[in-house]
Amino acid sequence: MKMDIILAGVGGQGILSVAAAIGYAAINEGLHIKQAEVHGMSQRGGVVQSHFRISDQPIYSELIPLGKADMILSLEPMEALRYLPYLGETGWLISNEKPMVNIVDYPDADALYTSIRQVENHVLLDTDKLARKVGTAKASNMALLGAASAHLPLKEKSLEKGIRQLFKAKGEKIMEMNINAFIAGRSLALEKDAV
Amino acid sequence: MRRNIMDLMLLLGDEAIAQGAMDAGLSGVYAYPGTPSTEITEYIQRSKQAKEKKVHSEWSVNEKTAMEEALGMSYAGKRAMVCMKHVGLNVAADAFVNSAITGANGGLLVVVADDPSMHSSQNEQDSRYYGKFAMIPVLEPSDQQEAYDMAYNGFELSEKYETPVLLRITTRLAHSRGAVYRKDLLEENILKLPENMTQYVLLPAIARIQYKKLIDKQQEINTSSEGSAYNYFFDAPDKQRGVIACGITINYLRELYDHGEAPYPVLKIGQYPAPVDKVKMMIGSCAEVLLLEEGYPFLEEMLNTPYMPQAKIKGRLSGDLPRTGELNPDLIAQALGMELSPTRAPSILVKGRPPSMCAGCTHIEVYNELNAALIQYGKGRVFSDIGCYTLGALPPYNAINSCVDMGASITMAKGAADAGLKPAVAVIGDSTFTHSGMTGLMDAIYENSPITIIISDNRTTAMTGGQTSLATGKLDEVCIGLGVGPDHVHTFEPSPKNRQEVINIIEKELAYEGLSVIIPVRECVQTAKKHKKQNIKKEVAS
Numbered sequence: 196m197k198m199d200i201i202l203a204g205v206g207g208q209g210i211l212s213v214a215a216a217i218g219y220a221a222i223n224e225g226l227h228i229k230q231a232e233v234h235g236m237s238q239r240g241g242v243v244q245s246h247f248r249i250s251d252q253p254i255y256s257e258l259i260p261l262g263k264a265d266m267i268l269s270l271e272p273m274e275a276l277r278y279l280p281y282l283g284e285t286g287w288l289i290s291n292e293k294p295m296v297n298i299v300d301y302p303d304a305d306a307l308y309t310s311i312r313q314v315e316n317h318v319l320l321d322t323d324k325l326a327r328k329v330g331t332a333k334a335s336n337m338a339l340l341g342a343a344s345a346h347l348p349l350k351e352k353s354l355e356k357g358i359r360q361l362f363k364a365k366g367e368k369i370m371e372m373n374i375n376a377f378i379a380g381r382s383l384a385l386e387k388d389a390v
Numbered sequence: 391m392r393r394n395i396m397d398l399m400l401l402l403g404d405e406a407i408a409q410g411a412m413d414a415g416l417s418g419v420y421a422y423p424g425t426p427s428t429e430i431t432e433y434i435q436r437s438k439q440a441k442e443k444k445v446h447s448e449w450s451v452n453e454k455t456a457m458e459e460a461l462g463m464s465y466a467g468k469r470a471m472v473c474m475k476h477v478g479l480n481v482a483a484d485a486f487v488n489s490a491i492t493g494a495n496g497g498l499l500v501v502v503a504d505d506p507s508m509h510s511s512q513n514e515q516d517s518r519y520y521g522k523f524a525m526i527p528v529l530e531p532s533d534q535q536e537a538y539d540m541a542y543n544g545f546e547l548s549e550k551y552e553t554p555v556l557l558r559i560t561t562r563l564a565h566s567r568g569a570v571y572r573k574d575l576l577e578e579n580i581l582k583l584p585e586n587m588t589q590y591v592l593l594p595a596i597a598r599i600q601y602k603k604l605i606d607k608q609q610e611i612n613t614s615s616e617g618s619a620y621n622y623f624f625d626a627p628d629k630q631r632g633v634i635a636c637g638i639t640i641n642y643l644r645e646l647y648d649h650g651e652a653p654y655p656v657l658k659i660g661q662y663p664a665p666v667d668k669v670k671m672m673i674g675s676c677a678e679v680l681l682l683e684e685g686y687p688f689l690e691e692m693l694n695t696p697y698m699p700q701a702k703i704k705g706r707l708s709g710d711l712p713r714t715g716e717l718n719p720d721l722i723a724q725a726l727g728m729e730l731s732p733t734r735a736p737s738i739l740v741k742g743r744p745p746s747m748c749a750g751c752t753h754i755e756v757y758n759e760l761n762a763a764l765i766q767y768g769k770g771r772v773f774s775d776i777g778c779y780t781l782g783a784l785p786p787y788n789a790i791n792s793c794v795d796m797g798a799s800i801t802m803a804k805g806a807a808d809a810g811l812k813p814a815v816a817v818i819g820d821s822t823f824t825h826s827g828m829t830g831l832m833d834a835i836y837e838n839s840p841i842t843i844i845i846s847d848n849r850t851t852a853m854t855g856g857q858t859s860l861a862t863g864k865l866d867e868v869c870i871g872l873g874v875g876p877d878h879v880h881t882f883e884p885s886p887k888n889r890q891e892v893i894n895i896i897e898k899e900l901a902y903e904g905l906s907v908i909i910p911v912r913e914c915v916q917t918a919k920k921h922k923k924q925n926i927k928k929e930v931a932s
Contacts, residue, residue, distance in 0.1 A: 205743065218567065222400060230567040232402070233509070241745035256645035257566040257638070260719040262731030276737035284732070297746065302739040310737055 197250040198348050199259045201278045204270035205295045206243050209336035212361060213268065214245050216340060219357035220349045221249045231257040240297050242274065249348065268343050270322070270336055271295045272307040279314075288314040289343045289384075291322040291335060318342050318384050325383060326376045334376035341380025345388065351381070401570045403563035404429035406534040407473075407501055410541030412439055415576040417468035417496070418446030420456035422825060423854035424475030425510040426564035427503035431473055432857075443578065449851075449858050452796070452825040453478035457485040457500070464489075464498040464554075465590060467582030469545045473501040476515050481796065481826065483520070489554045490524040491592060491600045495584040497545025498554040505561045506685050507716040512776075512793070514714065516685030518662060521556040525604055527611050528556045528662040529620065530637040534568035536620065536660060542573055547614070551607055560684045562716060563638050612663055620660030623668060628653040631726075632676030634669065635659070636689065639682035642719040646728060664689050673702070680725060681705035684717060746781060752912035753779040755884040756846045757789040759910075760815070763896035771811055775799040775827070777819035778852045778914075790817060797826025803841040804834045813900040816843045821851040821859040828872065831907075835873040838904045842896070845869075845907060848914040856917040869907045878906035885912075 200217070204210035214230055221228045231246040246259045261280050266287045269275035275290035282288060288311055294304050311319050322338035329338075337358060344354055358377055362370040401409060408430045411419070421431040434440045434447045446463075450456035453474040463470035472482070479486060479502050486500060502520070505511040521528035527547055531537040540557055548555040588596050615621060632655045635643050640658045644650030657672050659665070673679055673693070679702060681690045687706040694703035704710040710725045711717065723730055747754050756779075764771070774780060774790035775798060782789040792802055799816035807814040818827050823845050834841055845865050851857040861868050866881045880895050882888065892910070899906035913921075 206745070218400060222398070227569070228400070228567070231562060232565045232567065240743075240748065242743050253650070255641040255650050256719050257562055257568075257641060258718045260645065260723070260731065262733040273740055273743075277740045279735070279737050280733040282734055298741060298743055300741050302741060306739055310739060 196348055197248070197252065197254075198266070199264045200247040200249075200266045200268055201259065201264050201281050202245040202247055202268050203274040203278055204243050205274060205297070206240050208243070208270040208295070209333070210243050210245060210270060213336050213340050214247055216337070216354065216357040216361050217247060217249070217347070217349070219360045220353040223353045223356060224349060226251055227254050229254045229257055242277070244274075244278065266343065266346060268339065270339055272304065272311060272319070273302060276307065276310055282314070285316065287316040287318070287343070287346050289318040289339070289346070291339055292319050293321055293323040293335075318387060320380075320383055320387070322376075322380055325379045329375040329379050330372040334373045337373040338376040338380035341377035341382075342384035344377070344381050345385055399570045399572065400567055401534055401538070402429055402565060402567050403531070403534050403537045403559055404503070404565070405433045406537040406570045407541040407557065407559070408433035408437070409570065409572065410538035411469075411471045411499065411545075412437060412443075412445065413572055413575050414497075414542040414545050415469050415578045416445055416471055416545075417578050418460070418463045419471045419473060420446070420450050420459045420463075421473040422450055422452050422456055422478060423851050423857045424453075424478050424503075425854055426505060426561040427473045427475045427478070427501065428854045428857070429564070430501060449860070451860050453482040454485055457482035457489070460498060460500075461485060461489050461492070464494045464496040465584060467496045467584075468579045469497040469499075471499045471501060471541075474503070475511065476502055476504040476517050477511060477513065477795065478502070479517055479520055480515075486520065486554070487524045488592060490526050490604055491597055492590045493552040493600065493603070494548050494554050495552075495582070496579050497548040499541065499544045499548060499557055500554050501541075501557045501559070503559050503561065503564045504685050507561070509561050512795070514685060516688055517556065517558045518685070518688045521558065521662060524554075524556070525608060525611075526553045526556055527551065527614065528558055530558045530660050530662070531563060532638050532640045532658065532660060533563070534566070534570050537563060538570045538572070540620070540660070551611055551614070553604065553607065553611075558637075560638060560716070562684075612666065615661045615663050616665040616667055618661040618665070621665045621668060622658050624652070624656045624658070626651070626653050626655050629655065629676050630678070632657070632672045632679045633682065634672060634679060634689065635682040637684055639684060639717055639722070642717060642722050643682060645719045646723050646726070659689075669693070678702040678704055680710065682711070682717060682722060687713075744784065746784065747778060748915050750915045751778070752848050752884060752910060752914070753782060753846050754787070755886070755889075755912070756817070756844060756910050757782045757787045759884065759889060759892045760817070760844065760896060761787065761789055762893045763900060764815070767813060767900070771806070771813060772815045772817060773799045773802040773806065774816070775818040775822045776853075777822050778848075779817060779819055779846055782817070795826075796822055797830050800827050800834060800841070800843055801830035803843070804830065804837075804839045807839050807841045812840050812903075814841045815900070816841060818843065818845055819852070820845060820847040820849065820862045820865060821857075823865065824859070824861045824868075828868065831869065831872060831874070834905050840903045841905060842899045842902075843905070843907045844896075845909045847909055847911040849911070850914045850917045852914045852916065856914065856920065863911070865909050866907075869909075874905055874907050878902065878904065879909070880907075881909040881911060883912050884910040
């Protein structure tokens with residue numbers, strides 16, 4: 196088993212927290228992981244991406260080769276499309292639909308959605324809205340992780356445990372809000388799949 | 391080795407180095423923040439283990455002072471580490487090169503993080519040249535485990551050969567997370583003066599002796615590389631080609647083959663000078679040799695020179711790999727003539743999203759005011775520096791005309807003023823000013839140069855994530871203490887409310903035929919957010 200994921204978003208959206216939660220879950224299941232992060236200048240409202248690799252075998256490269264990613268998981272629709280050349284033929288494109296407009300030439304959102312829907316395996320949903328319903332739009336990243344969870348090679352329970360490990364230091368309330376966002380994202384994605 | 395899953399840690403390359411150094415009995419880390427090296431020191435600052443052992447981990451004012459402080463700790467017999475980004479080694483170079491001549495007493499590890507592809511730097515210089523220049527062993531890890539091991543063993547190597555050891559990493563490893571198993575915890579060295587009480591006195595007569603010693607050590611250092619566990623050879627039957635893979639590139643190569651096994655002989659290099667016998671054997675036994683190196687074609691240049699061209703050596707110089715930028719599995723597959731996976735076309739909808747200053751950033755206010763004050767003089771007279779405010783080069787501000795190296799704003803403005811450009815303006819941040827701005831300021835003070843210096847004080851080293859800035863809040867005292875006329879030092883908090891007042895001050899000082907320093911002070915919005923949260927927590931706790 197191997198699962199190569201490109202995590203995408205804009206500085207401040209919490210993409211590295213998604214990576215950390217998946218990381219805890221994978222380690223809890225005794226899997227190998229490698230994760231390349233972006234730090235520094237890119238955080239100032241710029242592009243943030245992470246290559247995240249999970250396998251039951253040793254992993255060599257920090258970087259995922261082009262055309263080999265099994266999933267692009269994005270907190271922002273334009274960022275979801277930025278890494279299209281990495282996505283394998285049967286790969287999943289899972290994205291939040293809420294645009295983050297901090298540039299003057301941001302494209303038409305409907306055109307972005309049309310492109311995303313052209314990928315056979317896609318999930319497109321407003322995780323900001325979902326997260327707001329359970330308490331705070333800040334948990335949008337965990338709602339997105341929930342939406343992706345059915346397509347990850349990790350047990351739902353280990354992901355929940357991973358989220359608890361990640362937010363333990365922030366207190367019970369924040370931890371529960373993030374768990375609820377995760378569950379909301381997971382339920383909505385499963386509903387959509389069923390349609 | 392017995393490996394227990396409970397001992398496993400999931401660490402960034404930077405963190406693995408920090409943990410390895412601490413486990414090897416580190417007594418102090420010295421550093422100035424710089425991407426991608428910052429997380430090494432931050433990890434030690436947060437570490438309970440370091441707190442209990444009282445490991446020194448405060449930031450230094452720049453890389454040169456950090457290097458010298460580490461050298462002093464090594465002089466006293468303890469294990470010291472100094473960390474910086476690649477261009478930081480230019481700042482520390484005087485101390486670094488001469489530390490090879492003095493030699494080390496306690497283990498001295500110099501960690502330098504290179505940034506191929508310039509993710510957040512102004513060049514992609516390759517620190518392995520500095521190691522060769524200083525004639526000391528260089529280690530280059532291929533993964534997080536080796537990063538840990540090399541930091542752990544680097545001190546031993548340093549103490550064995552009595553030289554500093556350079557540990558070179560690149561951005562990709564610094565900022566990638568992977569599994570690390572720890573080794574046994576070592577005790578710190580005891581305080582112990584060097585046996586030779588003159589070796590650190592580099593008077594010519596002593597320096598000549600020390601330099602000779604360094605030269606005499608080279609044979610041993612080469613032998614150490616030849617037998618190093620970090621340099622190893624995988625044989626394979628197909629000798630049509632051999633591959634020499636330095637550092638992290640071995641992972642990209644192995645990615646391309648089932649079980650990571652290439653059909654060609656592969657030499658993996660992690661300790662320099664590159665092992666001569668092993669490299670010769672590769673060249674002798676294979677029809678051609680592909681060199682994989684992050685950064686410059688360092689080894690390739692030694693094997694294939696314009697004076698004695700070797701057509702069988704392939705790499706960045708031969709054009710088989712790109713001359714610049716970071717490598718990846720796809721580039722290596724291409725160089726090996728492998729077929730690439732089919733890929734989806736890139737989306738034409740996607741636009742660039744460059745980093746920008748945060749909403750509410752004090753630098754934005756400063757640039758708006760400066761631009762207004764400069765209208766009467768026209769463009770092209772603002773020299774700036776390295777920090778978040780460098781983003782003032784981008785629209786809509788288009789406010790600065792230079793960013794070269796730490797501190798160059800003040801000195802370049804002075805040089806331009808000497809040439810007759812009046813007014814000339816320098817824009818520098820608080821942390822960059824203490825790093826390398828103060829020395830240049832002395833030049834301008836001595837000549838009362840007609841330049842206007844703006845120290846935009848956001849109370850932190852913001853670009854690298856908000857580390858301590860050593861003189862924030864007292865920069866006016868520093869400037870006046872150095873000798874700037876008090877009448878021409880202005881400190882205030884900039885805001886839309888006092889905008890016109892500030893523009894008037896800047897205009898007045900631009901017109902003044904002498905040196906002035908303007909210090910707008912307002913906290914970085916990012917650290918302000920953090921502080922607010924901490925305060926709420928404190929209130930809740932009390």
